[in-house]
Amino acid sequence: MLTYYPTDSLLHRTNPTIKLLAVVVLVVLVTFAYDVATPLIYLLLTIMALRFGGQLPLRWVAGSLAPFVVVALGFLLTNLLFARPVLHPTSLFSLGPLTVTAQAVGLGLAVGLRVLFIGTSSLLLIGTTEPTRLVVSLILQAKLNYRIAYATLVAYRFVPLLAAEYRTIRAASRIRGRKGGLRGLLRDTIPLLAGAIRRAERIALAMDSRAFAAYPNRTYRQPTSIERADWLFLLISVGGGSLLFAVLVASGITRGLGAQFAG
Numbered sequence: 001m002l003t004y005y006p007t008d009s010l011l012h013r014t015n016p017t018i019k020l021l022a023v024v025v026l027v028v029l030v031t032f033a034y035d036v037a038t039p040l041i042y043l044l045l046t047i048m049a050l051r052f053g054g055q056l057p058l059r060w061v062a063g064s065l066a067p068f069v070v071v072a073l074g075f076l077l078t079n080l081l082f083a084r085p086v087l088h089p090t091s092l093f094s095l096g097p098l099t100v101t102a103q104a105v106g107l108g109l110a111v112g113l114r115v116l117f118i119g120t121s122s123l124l125l126i127g128t129t130e131p132t133r134l135v136v137s138l139i140l141q142a143k144l145n146y147r148i149a150y151a152t153l154v155a156y157r158f159v160p161l162l163a164a165e166y167r168t169i170r171a172a173s174r175i176r177g178r179k180g181g182l183r184g185l186l187r188d189t190i191p192l193l194a195g196a197i198r199r200a201e202r203i204a205l206a207m208d209s210r211a212f213a214a215y216p217n218r219t220y221r222q223p224t225s226i227e228r229a230d231w232l233f234l235l236i237s238v239g240g241g242s243l244l245f246a247v248l249v250a251s252g253i254t255r256g257l258g259a260q261f262a263g
Helices: 016-031 037-053 058-082 102-126 131-140 146-175 181-209 228-250
Strands: 091-095 098-101
Touching: 016 037, 016 102, 016 131, 016 228, 037 058, 037 102, 037 228, 058 102, 098 102, 131 146, 146 181
Parallel strands: none
Antiparallel strands: 091 098
């Protein structure tokens, strides 16, 4: 989940910097919409892009989006419990002292769907882009300093390694009959941090032995480039997404920043 899914598809072949630019533009557009329909439409279109443009299994997509679903449900519940009072609320039902209104449900759904769209858009980049290719593209096309890019790549690759190592440590603790909970978490964190420090030391030694950052420029085994198909993808995704947003605004479906769901 939330990792690169290796396969051959249109999205996998698209330049990573182009995909990153398209994702950022679309996320910014949807961020300014406070209605339910707009993020839902973009969410469904992004899922379709993942399935047909990225050849990603829907089961894998659903599993990767599970943390974002939890966050979205948290926003929905928060708005139901602590919704700001509005004029002429539309009451749906009551649970003791709690009165659920259509405005609170709409605002919670709007925020939750935006969270899901951001997660799905991030998955479009993460799931279809090999990490090393992303970093090389950021260096060559986005002109990112290769020292910063390499540090980003190392941190990105450390996350699944640390997660796997923590599972191994927890399994060893259970075999020894040690209890979990907060005390177990603190106990297992110590060997995890020790292992992370050892890994960092080995990486630093490897970088020093290869004279990393000794020269202002580097060569790359598999350099990336922007082709015509990449520009076409950017035009279709950003241009089409912006046009759709304009149509939704003109039709009155999209509500602007600060607007609330009116039922």
